[in-house]
Amino acid sequence: xxxxGRGVTLILSTLLIVVLTTGAGAAWAxxxxxxxxxxxVDYVAGPxxxxxxxxxxxxxxxxxxxxxxxxxxxxxxxxNNRDYATWVSAVAAPQSSVQDPQRxxxxxxTTVDSNLVVTTVSDDPLRARILFTSQQSVExxxxxxxxxxxxxxxxxxxxxxxxxxxxxxxxxxxxSMTACR
Numbered sequence: 373x374x375x376x377g378r379g380v381t382l383i384l385s386t387l388l389i390v391v392l393t394t395g396a397g398a399a400w401a402x403x404x405x406x407x408x409x410x411x412x413v414d415y416v417a418g419p420x421x422x423x424x425x426x427x428x429x430x431x432x433x434x435x436x437x438x439x440x441x442x443x444x445x446x447x448x449x450x451x452n453n454r455d456y457a458t459w460v461s462a463v464a465a466p467q468s469s470v471q472d473p474q475r476x477x478x479x480x481x482t483t484v485d486s487n488l489v490v491t492t493v494s495d496d497p498l499r500a501r502i503l504f505t506s507q508q509s510v511e512x513x514x515x516x517x518x519x520x521x522x523x524x525x526x527x528x529x530x531x532x533x534x535x536x537x538x539x540x541x542x543x544x545x546x547x548s549m550t551a552c553r
Contacts, residue, residue, distance in 0.1 A: 417523040418552055419505045420487040423452060427490045431500070434493035436537075440500045440530060441490060443537045448485045448504070464531055464540040482509040498530040499543060505552065514549065521552030 415428070425445040427437050434440070443462055450459035456476050460468045471479075484507045492501040503525055510518050527546035528539050 415487075415489050415491070415503055417503065417505060417550075418487065419484075419507055419521060423448065423486050423488070425488045425490060425502070427493075431490040431493045436498065437490070437493050439537050440493050440498070443530065443539065444488070444490065444500065444502060444528070447539055448488055451480050451483055451485055454480060461535070462539060464533070464538045467539065467541065479512060482512050483507070492527075498532075498537075499527050499546075500530060501525070501527045501546065517549050517551060519551040522549045523552055524549050 425441050425448060427441055431437055431440075446458060447462040450456070450462060454477060456473045459476065486505050486507075488502060488504040490500050490502045493499070503523070505521065505523050507521050510520055513519050513522065525546075525548045527543040529541045529543060530537055531540040
């Protein structure tokens with residue numbers, strides 16, 4: 373059987389439709405199971421059961437937002453899980469060099485961070501503004517605000533290293549904390 377130009381076009385068109393339909397179906401199925409890390413814009417401060425770092429729409433539009441979200445997730449998970457070694461992997465060497473394991477473990481021994489939403493990711497230098505709530509014993513709270521529950525608004529500075537992105541400090545001009553109500 374010999375195909376004419378019209379027959380070849382019909383076969384190729386049918387194959388193209390099958391491939392596109394299959395690809396669209398697969399993309400839809402994968403998208404349904406993908407974790408949604410974009411948070412609602414109407415952030416309500418206070419502790420929650422949510423410990424995943426989420427991105428609001430503004431932060432999610434930055435080309436490195438998922439990378440930033442990932443390092444922040446490692447950072448906060450290490451605090452919540454009392455895992456000093458993982459915390460060290462998420463921060464720059466100058467940050468970790470001033471915290472020995474015993475001191476770090478003592479200082480974070482009662483801390484639980486939750487309700488973590490990155491509101492802005494910007495460049496020059498790379499930075500991420502994050503809102504979150506920490507709960508801790510009053511004795512281990514910051515001396516400036518001895519409270520069991522604190523709502524934070526912090527801008528972390530981030531740096532690229534040979535091992536990936538790390539937190540390299542906090543912008544002191546972009547940090548605030550208030551006691552939970």
